[in-house]
Amino acid sequence: xxxxxxxxxxxxxxxxxxxxxxxxxxxxxxxxxxxxxxxxxxxxxxxxxxxxxxxxxxxxxxxxxxxxxxxxxxxxxxxxxxxxxxxxxxxxxxxxxxxxxxxxxxxxxxxxxxxxxxxxxxxxxxxxxxxxxxxxxxxxxxxxxxxxxxxxxxxxxxxxxxxxxxxxxxxxxxxxxxxxxxxxxxxxxxxxxxxxxxxxxxxxxxxxxxxxxxxxxxxxxxxxxxxxxxxxxxxxxxxxxxxxxxxxxxxxxxxxxxxxxxxxxxxxxxxxxxxxxxxxxxxxxxxxxxxxxxxxxxxxxxxxxxxxxxxxxxxxxxxxxxxxxxxxxxxxxxxxxxxxxxxxxxxxxxxxxxxxxxxxxxxxxxxxxxxxxxxxxxxxxxx
Amino acid sequence: xxxxxxxxxxxxxxxxxxxxxxxxxxxxxxxxxxxxxxxxxxxxxxxxxxxxxxxxxxxxxxxxxxxxxxxxxxxxxxxxxxxxxxxxxxxxxxxxxxxxxxxxxxxxxxxxxxxxxxxxxxxxxxxxx
Numbered sequence: 001x002x003x004x005x006x007x008x009x010x011x012x013x014x015x016x017x018x019x020x021x022x023x024x025x026x027x028x029x030x031x032x033x034x035x036x037x038x039x040x041x042x043x044x045x046x047x048x049x050x051x052x053x054x055x056x057x058x059x060x061x062x063x064x065x066x067x068x069x070x071x072x073x074x075x076x077x078x079x080x081x082x083x084x085x086x087x088x089x090x091x092x093x094x095x096x097x098x099x100x101x102x103x104x105x106x107x108x109x110x111x112x113x114x115x116x117x118x119x120x121x122x123x124x125x126x127x128x129x130x131x132x133x134x135x136x137x138x139x140x141x142x143x144x145x146x147x148x149x150x151x152x153x154x155x156x157x158x159x160x161x162x163x164x165x166x167x168x169x170x171x172x173x174x175x176x177x178x179x180x181x182x183x184x185x186x187x188x189x190x191x192x193x194x195x196x197x198x199x200x201x202x203x204x205x206x207x208x209x210x211x212x213x214x215x216x217x218x219x220x221x222x223x224x225x226x227x228x229x230x231x232x233x234x235x236x237x238x239x240x241x242x243x244x245x246x247x248x249x250x251x252x253x254x255x256x257x258x259x260x261x262x263x264x265x266x267x268x269x270x271x272x273x274x275x276x277x278x279x280x281x282x283x284x285x286x287x288x289x290x291x292x293x294x295x296x297x298x299x300x301x302x303x304x305x306x307x308x309x310x311x312x313x314x315x316x317x318x319x320x321x322x323x324x325x326x327x328x329x330x331x332x333x334x335x336x337x338x339x340x341x342x343x344x345x346x347x348x349x350x351x352x353x354x355x356x357x358x359x360x361x362x363x364x365x366x367x368x369x370x371x372x373x374x375x376x377x378x379x380x381x382x383x
Numbered sequence: 384x385x386x387x388x389x390x391x392x393x394x395x396x397x398x399x400x401x402x403x404x405x406x407x408x409x410x411x412x413x414x415x416x417x418x419x420x421x422x423x424x425x426x427x428x429x430x431x432x433x434x435x436x437x438x439x440x441x442x443x444x445x446x447x448x449x450x451x452x453x454x455x456x457x458x459x460x461x462x463x464x465x466x467x468x469x470x471x472x473x474x475x476x477x478x479x480x481x482x483x484x485x486x487x488x489x490x491x492x493x494x495x496x497x498x499x500x501x502x503x504x505x506x507x508x509x510x511x512x
Contacts, residue, residue, distance in 0.1 A: 133495075152445075196449050
């Protein structure tokens, strides 16, 4: 049995407050704020929610804690926690639950106060006797080693990595909600503080507070709600490892499995996609995902990014929000990755709106390139 | 299968480190090297795992240099051992940025300290190694 293309849709989507929130704000405060905004977006009520999906590093029992806070009693709940791609996974699982009548209105929510409390406090690393003694600066060092290997095998350059950050910044300047407000140059990226060679601080995602929420329901019910539905056309989920020392090939992520699965379900191919929302935890990740999802050949992600293709005015808009590099990155950023794709399909993106955006692909990454989950959204024209 | 009431995979690995050895496992069903040490062979689920001592020679698969505040730059690498397994480690006795992918390296057991038990690090293998 497999999931049905377009059987469910996202009907409500919203961020919580982003950036640096007031002292003592809790991650669940942010989830609740985003939930109310997402409900307002679609016109549904709190009491309509009967499925809760959540994960957060600061809230170990996220669906339970959120249900208590909102005082809702979900018929169905799922706390799948595989890092930043957890929420793409939640969408896939919510689709299955809705198709099977296990719930009708699903909430997917996230919140983090990592800027306020520090990353070390928000996401303490697990001890691993085979990695911890070497003191890698995780997760950055894992992505740095992926970048180094990609550079070694394919001739990818630090300048090409920097192009990803510069393109993200150009998009961010079109997004009033973006954290970064000033232009960025290749040279500035290269000369910034080195974090884990070859990645400087400008090759790394932001550390901000924030969260988000989306509401999904059946395609039938979606039609009667306030906004244009963003239909779930395809989903794919894949795990390849947990620790970077167990990743089979540092230049190939499991997006090479999740992507084809999502495309197969959606009956679409990369050429059908109007915009991409790719989890850009580090500048190397969009390069890997462009390759692994089939938008360019393996090894050509660096030149592809450097060609201007992914920046405003390019042939393939990527991370129009400004991404985790320049818009916001409150820890596990996958939910925000989807929110931008949903808004593009709805045509709500104002100055950064991709013209005639009917199909948007959101790709989530979790851990250290460990979990890869893809969701393809489409407008009603794609059904 | 080891009796986890008596000995753990990491416990055995650590005993070897204390003797100056880098230990790994081999799944005797298919001859494949297993690392990190486990109670079952990954994939097959076989419990036919034998401990071996590595010759300690390997090749740098990837490398990075971490810049912690107020500290000397620190090398972190992934090393492919000649016996067919990969592990995280550090290459010492060389400028951290001079550690290159493809470089041949040889194991040395770091003595650790009161908090950190002994653990394997690597040094450049040099000519003829």
